[in-house]
Amino acid sequence: MxxxxxxxxxxxxxxxxxxxxxxxxxxxxxxxxxxxxxxxxxxxxxxxxxxxxxxxxxxxxxxxxxxxxxxxxxxxxxxxxxxxxxxxxxxxxxxxxxxxxxxxxxxxxxxxxxxxxxxxxVRYPTQSYPVANGKKRSGQRLLTVGTDCSVGKMYTSLAIEKEMAGRGMNVDFRATGQTGILITGSGVSADCVVSDFIAGAIETICPDNSAEHWDIVEGQGSLFHASFAGVTTGLIHGAQPDALVLCHEPTRQHMRGLPDYALPDLATCIEANLSTARLTNPAVQMIGVSVNTSALSEAEAMAYMDKVESDLGLPVVDPFRQGVARLVDRLLERV
Amino acid sequence: MxxxxxxxxxxxxxxxxxxxxxxxxxxxxxxxxxxxxxxxxxxxxxxxxxxxxxxxxxxxxxxxxxxxxxxxxxxxxxxxxxxxxxxxxxxxxxxxxxxxxxxxxxxxxxxxxxxxxxxxxVRYPTQSYPVANGKKRSGQRLLTVGTDCSVGKMYTSLAIEKEMAGRGMNVDFRATGQTGILITGSGVSADCVVSDFIAGAIETICPDNSAEHWDIVEGQGSLFHASFAGVTTGLIHGAQPDALVLCHEPTRQHMRGLPDYALPDLATCIEANLSTARLTNPAVQMIGVSVNTSALSEAEAMAYMDKVESDLGLPVVDPFRQGVARLVDRLLERV
Incomplete structure (x- = not known):
């Protein structure tokens, strides 16, 4: 559509x-x-x-x-x-x-x-999607993943698209949820696809492209969310990402909607996402962390991000406070 | 239904x-x-x-x-x-x-x-399923997982149900594919559920039960199958298994339908399944391996299974050649 x-x-x-x-x-x-x-x-x-x-x-x-x-x-x-x-x-x-x-x-x-x-x-797919074929596609892809649902994956993805476009790069945001589809006018609502076709639907929306092109694929759910990790897994495999950005909200007390489930620690979450993503792209790298610090004061936010950055050795930004330039810098260093 | x-x-x-x-x-x-x-x-x-x-x-x-x-x-x-x-x-x-x-x-x-x-x-769900809630359920559950699709998960599950029933245990096979549903008369075709509800559908078909009861849940796909791992992930989380059995076909040259994808080695596959399953049941254990050796001679089959058994330290059986008594023995030792 x-x-x-x-x-x-x-x-x-x-x-x-x-x-x-x-x-x-x-x-x-x-x-x-x-x-x-x-x-x-x-x-x-x-x-x-x-x-x-x-x-x-x-x-x-x-x-x-x-x-x-x-x-x-x-x-x-x-x-x-x-x-x-x-x-x-x-x-x-x-x-x-x-x-x-x-x-x-x-x-x-x-x-x-x-x-x-x-x-x-736009929430309901109108086309039928193929079963994923897992074949390596041309062009490059970045996917946002999360410690939990609703931690800023769409916002981060759109901010990265804007930053890259502003640098003259060839880039497209690929929407996987209804808000993203309404913003950009196309995409697929991944969690509404029949489960056999999740990865195939994502392959379809970020197809072969020119070598220097980047798709910025909006992630959904979390590998650590007991309700939705299946969607996340299919999305990761279909996106075949070259680069991942981990999104996080540091004040959440438990996984969204699941009072019995604690959030994963960031290092564990990074390793699990890389491990899952390697199936369809062994060269995948985690390039940084995007934190939604809206519930923290400026001082708390900066202290938190400094700590995470030094623990993980990756750039850590709040896209709303600071923009995502440092994530794109890291992406370009890596290529 | x-x-x-x-x-x-x-x-x-x-x-x-x-x-x-x-x-x-x-x-x-x-x-x-x-x-x-x-x-x-x-x-x-x-x-x-x-x-x-x-x-x-x-x-x-x-x-x-x-x-x-x-x-x-x-x-x-x-x-x-x-x-x-x-x-x-x-x-x-x-x-x-x-x-x-x-x-x-x-x-x-x-x-x-x-x-x-x-x-x-029976392939098409007629009821709507809830989003999974991840809450610990009473009763016990065994799930079959696989290195690949079509490696004997349904056959192994039904053989385990029969063996346990023959020992007087309180046990039900829970079908997650169309053949299993036709065999037992109920279940859900997991790969045809809308992806938001995979784990919730599986929670629904193996609900709270008496403490000594076992659900034997039929697995689908493989965490290492680039087309279907999302289904497998949701199924594992919804089943909340206490015990896993890994199913394998040792002569397969590549993942089913994916010529570019090699099969995972068994130890890697076991660790990935345990890691995924621990999210909803930290106490999960792998209790054995079920091998479809129909493409091997008796001597080749026995040599292969001996090797795997000594490598992994788990009972290894071909349910067709030998039955699954040793898997059930291990399950009972463990409890």
Missing amino acids: ELKQPYLLFLGDAADALAAKVAQGIKTWRPEHCLGQLRLPECQADVGLQELSVSAAARAGAKTLVIGVANRGGVISPAWIEVLLEALEQGMDIAAGLHNKLTDIPELVAMAQKHGRNLFD | ELKQPYLLFLGDAADALAAKVAQGIKTWRPEHCLGQLRLPECQADVGLQELSVSAAARAGAKTLVIGVANRGGVISPAWIEVLLEALEQGMDIAAGLHNKLTDIPELVAMAQKHGRNLFD
């Missing part, structure tokens, strides 16, 4: 800024794709784009209304339907990454058909 | 004995479930049951016609349809583990509805 740009970002009735984090992600990483935002009267979020009505957005050339808001349970709120119908009438596609599907709402389906528009439920 | 016994095994137009290996598996491991076999005139397979027409089987009380034959591509042959329709008319359900679905054939669906019968495509 390939979403058409530019976007009208729909913030709906977001209860707070966090509820609109998908819209914020698109605005942060692909501002050039965003024409404006549309907020319902009760909306408590604002990503700082110009306010556009559906008809104003259509006149300005918006091709897709992206639902940039999530509410509890991932449902499509009845309060949104009127706006969505209007967007279809005005010639836009609609894209969403929610648990519930746009295509399960008969009035949206009917209106889309009437106007020849598309409804994209 | 729960299939009703007893079965009429349909061998169709099987081109050779291998094409009817599903029927042979059911006959071998659950003879008490089999009323008879039905073969079309051109059938080249014979599992040695009494020949029954559909109506004779129905009169004898058959509850399910099981398609025990596979042809290239896993399609449902047009030559079978007449028999399948007759079975539905005579009050039987139909079960198949093929790639193509019974439920995609309108005339079968119509006939099943008319007579209130069920069509079971």
